[in-house]
Amino acid sequence: MSASDPLDTPTVTETTAALPAKVDTPLRRFLSDYADSPLAVVAAAVLFLIILIAIFAPWISPQDPYDLATVSIFDARMPPGSYAMDGTPFLLGTDGAGRDLLSAIFYGLRISLSVGVASGIIAIIVGMSVGLAAAYAGGRTENLIMRVVDLQLSLPAVLIALILLAILGKGVDKIIIALVVAQWAYYARTVRASALVERRREYVEAAACLGLGHARIIFRHILPNCIAPLIVVGTVQTAHAIALEATLSFLGVGLPPTEPSLGLLIANGFDYMLSGKYWIAVFPGVALLITIVSINMVGDQLRDVLNPRLQK
Amino acid sequence: MSKQPLMRLEGVSKRFAKRLDTAEKIVNLIGGDRREEVVHAVDRVSMEIADGEVVGLVGESGCGKSTLGRVVAGVHAASDGKVYWRGKDVSTLSGAERRDALLKIQMIFQDPMSSLNPRMRVRDIIGEAPRVHGLISAGEVDDYVDKMLLRVGLDPGFRMRYPHQFSGGQRQRIGIARALAVEPDFLVCDESIAALDVSIQAQVLNLFMDLREDLGLTYLFISHDLGVVEHLSDRVVIMYLGRVVEVAPTEELFAGPNHPYAQALLDEVPRIDTRKRVFQPIKGEIPSPINPPKGCHFHPRCPHAFARCREEAPALREIAPGRLSACHLNDG
């Protein structure tokens, strides 16, 4: 190449100028931006702890609250800090059936979170596919899909879930279906909106110039750039799903008593509120509150960090 | 190379229509007057580009130069007219032939921020297309990408980085490397240096010139910057509101533009060697391409306009060997 070798030209010095030595991956940048808010870091830590508790509930709970052999009706409705007949402490007291409330909350978290997360993941997959299809197809198909989305979003989620559960009946699978139906439209709308923006960017035109196929352009180029808003909506929607599930269980149409989520625990304790045995309803309520607030705080910070308009 | 041009456009038009949505149709049913808006972004353009030539395409916003560039590069299909690549009508090519033709024409974009996928590493941005098209095997990607990076004057050590870690000029080089990776014959550069700093512009322009020499590339260089076009091009095409108004070899054009719009454009360009000049602008604004003036599109701003200009659109005709102009004044 001799004379034309770009290394001979001074242009190459441009490349050696000040760039950070370590590879600054998007993940590393993301973490550093996220850590800007100490409150959000605390929320993330709390959420992480809650998830750990949910995962390891069977191993860390003082008692298996659904093993009839370990539960004694004589321990029922004991206040926080009491001791069982065999001397094990009930830190948060016991419920109407004599179950250790702390253990019941741990198990409840496990069910609430898994239902929320499972329905969230399924809803994201459904909504994402529908949204991408709408954005890429355009025209009549897009119009039809988006009108269905509008219709769906105009009905309150609780109403949709109640109707579905009335038809389907109780059960973990049934409530997941109901939550997916109540949520997919949010994801579809989010993905379509960002896909429409991304589709017009020059890198998509460049991909078309390079003769890359439609599927590759959609999934390798457009989709990864739509993930950020999806994560934000996903976090907030998961909190909604958990709250919605608690509402449904509280109303008695959600999960069966054999799989008690936090909502069911609150419902069970509600009857005792007026008799002054506040802890049976309040402690599961506090657990639900902490979970939802920490998810929302993480979601808020994610929105700030991932929003390209706020990036410096 | 025989007389056959590398690329020939014959009466190419590109229209964008904003269709009525359901709500507007309902408004029409109850007596509203909503019409479809059609923008004639490119209006019956014919031109030829010879192998190895650098053609500058100049015009102001709304003149359709970027749209024309995208039709040439195959990003947009023409609404009307024919595009010939090496003598073959692109619309009649078979799948594989069409793909090969498409790869031979690559585009360099304006915005170094949005023209690179922010979620992809440099290695994938450059290496993806050649691998997908089987130009190289998966094992050769790293070496191939290194070669491309060196060719555009970047350090191969940057292979694993993301676009945001580069400056504007470096990003533009990555975009050029991405295009070169599929071994094109023809580059369509759409305002490719407009977003760069002056000193970086010169570096990228030099790279374009080096590549032309080394690889025998042909360029369609789209720009609003006449100084850049003058420096780089063999021939200049000037567009106004979707139509070509003048085509001329660069030196002849800058020595004496024929079309009144070309004259005005050349007059208005600020030049570094003029001091405290008195700006004498042409009057009026650029009309909207949705509703262009009748007859010659330039007549409302033209100092020489007469009755015929308001009625009849002038045809692009040869006024001297190799020179075309679309103005009624040339009819004497």
Added chain:
Amino acid sequence: MSKSPVLEVNDLKTHFFTKAGVARAVDGVSFSLARGEVLGLVGESGSGKTVTGFSLMGLVDAPGKVVGGSIRLAGEELVGKSEHDWRSLRGRKIAMIFQDPMMTLNPVLRVDTQMIEAIRAHEHVSEEAARERARAALARVGIPSPDERLVAYPHQFSGGMRQRVAIAIALLNEPEVIVADEPTTALDVTIQAQILYEVQKLCAETGLAMIWITHDLAVVGGLADRVAVMYAGRIVEEGPVGEVLDGPLHPYTRGLIGSVPSHNQRGKRLTQIPGMAPSLLALPPGCSFAARCPRADAACTEMPELVSASDRRAVRCHHPHRPDEPAYEGGSA
């Protein structure tokens, strides 16, 4: 200059305190501006030209801060003014035109509402008198049928017309100084020429002083009286436009002029400045241009001072060119 300066900037320092460190965006900038004078402030992105403009307007937001120096407008010190004082100064004594006119214009208000409000914010005049002044301002920047245009909304104007309206608003209270930040960069060539024409007329007729911030040397050449070239937060060269552009003293100015295509032989490689501007967070010690400079040597590890090269010119360089050297290869001195 015999005329007393209307604006004097002395050792202005505006720094940005970011997570990654302190960026000295403006680091010791000094210049003065006489009545009726147009000063071109030229530089590339990151040179600090826009931050200088914003500092003059008191518009630097956190994490940025004016940390030192002085800005004297008609004898009045502006550095250290409260936000309340700034609000009464801005628009009245010093006004700004932005690259995007929508920075000035409110999209949901009619032009007359905005203009009348701008006048009455600073003066107690009747609405009728304010409207008349708004109309006159529109006419002065060459807007045809100003009466009709007054009752229009910003989106009904083209880009060029919007910029004219923004200029008219800047003129409303007859400020001493207008800071114009790349106001024609986004416009087409023919529209840019129209705006430059109006601006030129205004300065000549009204004695308005103007700072024209741009990256485009050609625009400065045609419009300005004096030019200051900025690099990495400092002025590296300053002087009358003609002298600077014909015989640049600083190697950076020389490089910039040389890289303009019309100064090179057609089809040949352009003379280029190698490398790119240093990051403001990691400025090398000494002259910030040294890494890209063909003349740099050991002396350049020490920061050169801005010294006068003649009674009207100043340069910040240990090895300046002679003023009679041609500005570019093949050019005449």
